[in-house]
Amino acid sequence: MKIGIVGCGGRMGRMNLATIAASEHCVIGGGSDQPGSPVIGQDLGLLSGADPVGIKAGDDPVELFAAVDAVIDFTTPAATKRHAELAAQAEVVYVAGTTGLDAESQAMIEKAAVQTVVIQAANMSLGVNLLELITEQVARALDADYDIDVLEMHHRHKVDAPSGTALMLGKAAARGRGVALEDVACKTRDGQVGARPRGEIGFATLRGGDVAGEHSVIFAAEGEQIVLTHKATSREVFSKGAVKAALWGRGKPAGLYSMRDVLGF
Numbered sequence: 001m002k003i004g005i006v007g008c009g010g011r012m013g014r015m016n017l018a019t020i021a022a023s024e025h026c027v028i029g030g031g032s033d034q035p036g037s038p039v040i041g042q043d044l045g046l047l048s049g050a051d052p053v054g055i056k057a058g059d060d061p062v063e064l065f066a067a068v069d070a071v072i073d074f075t076t077p078a079a080t081k082r083h084a085e086l087a088a089q090a091e092v093v094y095v096a097g098t099t100g101l102d103a104e105s106q107a108m109i110e111k112a113a114v115q116t117v118v119i120q121a122a123n124m125s126l127g128v129n130l131l132e133l134i135t136e137q138v139a140r141a142l143d144a145d146y147d148i149d150v151l152e153m154h155h156r157h158k159v160d161a162p163s164g165t166a167l168m169l170g171k172a173a174a175r176g177r178g179v180a181l182e183d184v185a186c187k188t189r190d191g192q193v194g195a196r197p198r199g200e201i202g203f204a205t206l207r208g209g210d211v212a213g214e215h216s217v218i219f220a221a222e223g224e225q226i227v228l229t230h231k232a233t234s235r236e237v238f239s240k241g242a243v244k245a246a247l248w249g250r251g252k253p254a255g256l257y258s259m260r261d262v263l264g265f
């Protein structure tokens, strides 16, 4: 299977190239980044830190989508909107990993899924998808005497907050409780905010250094706390999940799938 990487010069883009290069089940079919990026014209193998593969990074996503069977996208919300449209036109498997999407970009992904196979997840790691499942179960088992907060930390370059994964875990907790996250979420606390409302699901965001991604879901009651934590020590867990998703998507009917579909739970 030939896999293309959009945003191939980014942190995740390079990691995705390295994971494909190391896989026996797929090959690098091409890579693109935004016009003017310093990576344009560079060999994709060298970009990933491996041997040259003889394919250079381009700046034309139309060309890329026409040349591959699947595309993995970890870029920006604006780029994702365009890439989702191209995935639908080319009918390639499209793995959408960008977070912080606005309503328009999300709507384009859902539209693309009518035409082609789209796998979307705010976090492609096996561990976080398992954590999502456990969070929902624990929230279902406990009542609102247990206050729920989601704490996350990421590297200093991350641009969206709370992280897509934190929101995904917050949604899982809300589902378990039988409420809508929008109705109970508190994304910032600053100043005289008053006592914590019963049933609130809170978020706390830390940024710094080179942290690949750490998330804890805290269930705190009088007398005890349950803390569920996942720590990614390398971005490879995300790229391994993304490549697994691309391979899984081949031959599936058009539709919007999640990593839980890919992982089978």
Ligand code: NAD
Residues within 6 Å of the ligand: 006, 007, 008, 009, 010, 011, 012, 013, 032, 033, 034, 035, 037, 074, 075, 076, 078, 079, 096, 097, 098, 099, 100, 121, 122, 123, 124, 125, 164, 238
């Ligand atoms: P990054 O800034 O290192 O990389 C983004 C890349 O996209 C850059 O190379 C940039 O030039 C490129 N880009 C921007 N606009 C483009 C365009 N129009 N066409 C082509 N390329 C374009 O960021 P990153 O750390 O790699 O993260 C990227 C996204 O992936 C973020 O939204 C992040 O939150 C998300 N992410 C998701 C997961 C997951 O498992 N789903 C894991 C890690 C990161």
